[in-house]
Amino acid sequence: MKALVPLAAILGVAGLAYAGGLLPGTRALLGVVLPYAAMGIFLIGFSFRVVRWAWSALPFHIPTTCGQQKSLGWIRSNPIENPNHKAGVAARMALEILLFRSLFRNSQARLEEEGPRLLYAENKWLWLGALAFHWSLLVVLVRHLRYFLSPVPAFLPALDAVDGFLQIGAPQLFVTDAVIVAALLYLLARRFANGRVRYLSLPGDFFALFLLLGIAITGILMRYFTKVDLEGIKQLALGLVTFSPLVPASVGPLFFVHLTFASLLLAYFPFSKLMHMGGIFLSPTRNLANDSRARRHVNPWDYPVKVHTYQEWEEEFHDKIASAGLPLEKERTRA
Amino acid sequence: MRDKFWILGGLLLFVGVATLPTWRDWETHANTRPPALVLPAHAKQCVAPLDFMRGSHMQLLLDWRQSAVRENNPTYVAYDGKTYPKSLTKTCLSCHDKREFCDRCHDYVGARTPYCWNCHVDPALGKGAAR
Known part of the structure; x- marks a missing residue:
């Protein structure tokens, strides 16, 4: 059920977009109004969430670490896993953002029947799938710049040559096209196959995966199978980014499904877990140096609290304490 | 406060990158x-x-190469019954000019110059060079 509703939603959107791509009245709506609205929601929503994060209170210094902290000179510290300086933090963040370091450390708990014993084993598949997906997505996005730029900068055909180095078919098979679909299918299968992950999965998790799969599949269909009029699509894309939009008649309905999916992804982005794109930079457990023993961090949100110290309390009840024969801090320190 | 400077700077950079095509165009x-x-x-x-x-x-060109070079089937029967030799140089380039026809669209949509031209040459180019 958690997967069926998102799947039905995606298929419904695909059906509506395909029908809309056939009808002359809705082509401008899907090809012009929808992308602009989606981009507006994306930019404003993304900025809004990041600004709200920036203004939220961070009272304590809370890096989580997994290496030896810098202490005495003769104890070897781990400056990246337990950074005590900005440079270490930068290295740690770079490893996290570019190589998903914390997923690489993923381990899976498993209850062994005989015993029973609880076993923890390394599990690198999630790391590999996530890395393959994210890097492929980046390459695919950069490749799409060729539709939005005129003249096309020279590095884009060069990137196509690298991505198509297998030289299979015409147009040439892009490695990232195959990898992104394989990775998405793995990430999806993982949510079904593993009982605990299935229990933890929410409709939003499936929605994002189905949506990304939909975008990839429609793109692949257009490039390798149904074929499209690239000239018309380039005109449409260029028109959008130069604010002189037009929808050429030669653009087929499948393209509108692709474009609607992409617009939906943009519009859905700020409201979803996909915001981890911005959030990863703002994770206080990762982007702070673990120097709270070397430097004093005062909570900037502290306000003056009326306190009654022990000294004041002892002063107040001095006679009573003394007459009961109880020890007094004041006299002990004097002696 | 210093954090906010970095966060807003990063956000500004992100918005700039996300709208990069508009600025470039x-x-x-x-x-x-x-x-x-x-x-x-x-x-x-x-x-x-x-x-x-x-x-x-x-x-079409890939199919032509396959059937002409590897299956020894060098004649193409078009949809209207006409026959053409399955040849980029003899058929396509006898009417079209690479620079005036192929390249202009390929450049416009940013489709990479394919490896056809690693072996084939544009006959129009050859004539110019001979003179």
Whole structure:
């Protein structure tokens, strides 16, 4: 059920977009109004969430670490896993953002029947799938710049040559096209196959995966199978980014499904877990140096609290304490 | 406060990158119109209808290579019954000019110059060089 509703939603959107791509009245709506609205929601929503994060209170210094902290000179510290300086933090963040370091450390708990014993084993598949997906997505996005730029900068055909180095078919098979679909299918299968992950999965998790799969599949269909009029699509894309939009008649309905999916992804982005794109930079457990023993961090949100110290309390009840024969801090320190 | 400077700076950078095509096209005064192609004067009909050629000419060329070079089947029977030799140089380039026809569209949509030209040459180019 958690997967069926998102799947039905995606298929419904695909059906509506395909029908809309056939009808002359809705082509401008899907090809012009929808992308602009989606981009507006994306930019404003993304900025809004990041600004709200920036203004939220961070009272304590809370890096989580997994290496030896810098202490005495003769104890070897781990400056990246337990950074005590900005440079270490930068290295740690770079490893996290570019190589998903914390997923690489993923381990899976498993209850062994005989015993029973609880076993923890390394599990690198999630790391590999996530890395393959994210890097492929980046390459695919950069490749799409060729539709939005005129003249096309020279590095884009060069990137196509690298991505198509297998030289299979015409147009040439892009490695990232195959990898992104394989990775998405793995990430999806993982949510079904593993009982605990299935229990933890929410409709939003499936929605994002189905949506990304939909975008990839429609793109692949257009490039390798149904074929499209690239000239018309380039005109449409260029028109959008130069604010002189037009929808050429030669653009087929499948393209509108692709474009609607992409617009939906943009519009859905700020409201979803996909915001981890911005959030990863703002994770206080990762982007702070673990120097709270070397430097004093005062909570900037502290306000003056009326306190009654022990000294004041002892002063107040001095006679009573003394007459009961109880020890007094004041006299002990004097002696 | 110093954090906010970095966060807002990063956000500004992100918005800039996300809208990069608009800035770049504004700077280069990008022309959204596709190139007007010069159609061959002496031929009215291509080996396949326009819609098919637009999307699938690369597939046609690959099929031609396969059947002519590897299956020894060098003649193409077009949809209207006419026959053509399955040859990029003899058929396609006898009407079309690489620079005036192929390249202009490929450049416009940013489709990479394919490896056809690693072996084939444009006969028009050869004539110019001979002189």
